[in-house]
Amino acid sequence: MTGNIAVAYKGPGKVEVIEIDYPSFELKDGPGVNPANIGRKVPHGVILKTVTTNICGSDQHMVRGRTTAPKDLVLGHEITGEVVEVGRDVEFIAVGDIVSVPFNISCGRCRNCKEGKTGICLNVNPDRPGSAYGYVDMGGWVGGQSQFVLVPYADWNLLKFPDRDQALEKIMDLTMLSDIFPTGFHGAVSAGVGVGSTVYVAGAGPVGLAAAASAQLLGAAVVIVGDLNEDRLAQARSFGCQTVNLTRGEPQDQIEQILGVPEVDAAVDAVGFEAHGHGKNSGTEQPAAVLNSLMSITAAGGAMGIPGLYVTGDPGAKDKAAQEGSLSLRLGLGWAKSLSFTTGQCPVMRYNRKLMMAILNDKVQIAQAVNAKAIPIEDAPRGYAEFDAGAATKYVLDPNGYVLGKK
Structure with a gap:
């Protein structure tokens, strides 16, 4: 023993x-x-x-x-x-x-x-x-x-x-x-990333960076990573990603500056339930912020991979709905754009x-x-x-x- x-x-x-x-x-x-x-x-x-x-x-x-x-x-x-x-x-x-x-x-x-x-x-x-x-x-x-x-x-x-x-x-x-590598890869695969895809990854933590590297491995033409943390964004740029600093505003405008259009073919949520708002709301926790943002910037008919963790019980949340994992989603927008969603453990x-x-x-x-x-x-x-x-x-x-x- x-x-x-x-x-x-x-x-x-x-x-x-x-x-x-x-x-x-x-x-x-x-x-x-x-x-x-x-x-x-x-x-x-x-x-x-x-x-x-x-x-x-x-x-x-x-x-x-x-x-x-x-x-x-x-x-x-x-x-x-x-x-x-x-x-x-x-x-x-x-x-x-x-x-x-x-x-x-x-x-x-x-x-x-x-x-x-x-x-x-x-x-x-x-x-x-x-x-x-x-x-x-x-x-x-x-x-x-x-x-x-x-x-x-x-x-x-x-x-x-x-x-x-x-x-x-x-x-x-x-x-x-x-x-994290399979999880990031799963996020990219379930978002439909393939050769020539334009991809947005929300979150430059390890899973987000793994998703970005996975998108490159799958043949993406452009991989854009968004975060509030400039050091983590610098890490994304170190292996060829474009980046969006969300303290400067919503991602659509910055994506348009990169791609010429304010949307991408595929999007990955690598943040999860402790998400924060963007721009002037970047210091405020908003658990649905990333999901709603991705529905806005994903092209009609596109897909969202959601390896970011969402929970059924969050006692630290600020409101009762979020404490039970209930979020205010713009599901109507996702439905109208015929978006596909994949959630859950990889x-x-x-x-x-x-x-x-x-x-x-x-x-x-x-x-x-x-x-x-x-x-x-x-x-x-x-x-x-x-x-x-x-x-x-x-x-x-x-x-x-x-x-x-x-x-």
């Missing part, structure tokens, strides 16, 4: 590195664990020694106190690891494999999984379809911002890298396969193998695009604070010294 340290939510605005139990092949009671999952046996799982685990904007929603996350919930759903133990029912994954873990936990057995809808698996969360590691109301599977983590249904869930040495050499890119397994091949064959440099930076797990509180303050950085935690070296 060995020790285990992890990053835990300690209350609004606060995370700490704490000691937790080494994982076993059984779900035990703990912060956020659904009572119906307590005692659940996991002979189909593996225990990973974490290679990298990333801080995500979705984690920040909880840390800001914008969800019902309980104190001491272990965070982290972006996980890459080395297999150190396998359950008795695991056939095809072996000790020593380096693997990427989709943030969606899925069983591979239910109707939705068999249809490729792995973001809404029916069997892993007793409350509702869909689950994830270290996330509120997602069944209580312990998060991966830790030295060791349990992954269920390993033969189904894990993406094994073909060569260990190559994987470790490219680990800062490959770590993005657990969430089904990571739909994309991660293909994106792995793009990384391994140098077709994309996703770590560079999102400005990835590795830090020790002990520095996680600093990483959270800097990311929350608007740093144009994707923080990658290194719990076991694979990236920064052994201590």
